[in-house]
Amino acid sequence: MVAMNIRCVPENNKRDYLQLLLLADEQEDMIDRYLxxxxxxxxxxxxxxVGVCVVTDEGGRVLEIKNLAVDPAYQRRGLGRELxxxxxxxAKGSYDELQVGTGDSPLTVPFYEACGxxxxxxxxxxxxxxxDHPIVEAGVLLKDMVYLRRCL
Structure with a gap:
């Protein structure tokens, strides 16, 4: 069994993980908007x-996943789902819903739907x-942000 640990990252260390964050959001100034x-x-x-997740309180008892990234060498092992x-x-008890906004991509939308x-x-x-540049994922030019929600 592999030893896995999820921990909170201190405020002054968040940018240490920029390379991972850029896997999920490829424009640094967009990351700066929520980090x-x-x-x-x-x-x-x-x-x-090998993975990071950033969440924000959006008010109305809604918690939003702003960034979820797993190192490509560790993808497809359930680590994103673990996060x-x-x-x-x-979040349960403090929030009623968990939401995520993502591109209408054949990779990310089915992943989140599989996570409930x-x-x-x-x-x-x-x-x-x-x-400031076109975002393409799995050959699809992303235009709209799709929001998905899950009850907690």
Whole structure:
């Protein structure tokens, strides 16, 4: 059994994980919009940080996943789901819903749906209006931000 640990990252150390954060959000100034106000968690395996998650309180008892990233060498092993379940367990009682906004991608939307999220709403042209370059994932040009929610 591999030793896994999820821990809260201190405020002054969040930017140490920028390379991982950029896997999920490839524009640094967009990360800066939520990093300072978010709570960041790191998933360590045998002392090495291989995943991160940033969540923010959006008011109305809604907690939002702003960034969820796992090192490519460790993907498809359930670690992203482990981070989500950790967040959900710890948010229960303080929040009613966990939400995530993502591109309408054939990679990310099915992942979140498999983790119990359902489509809630979308913001048209979010990626076009907020990013300085086209964002393409799995061959799809991302335009709209799709929000998914899960009851806690």
């Amino acid at each position: 300072a106000r978010g709570t960041m968690y790191a998933l360590d395996i045998e002392g090495e940080t 989500i379940e950790f967040i959900a367990r710890n 999220f359902v489509r809630h709403h979308r913001i048209e042209n979010f990626f076009i209006d907020n990013y």
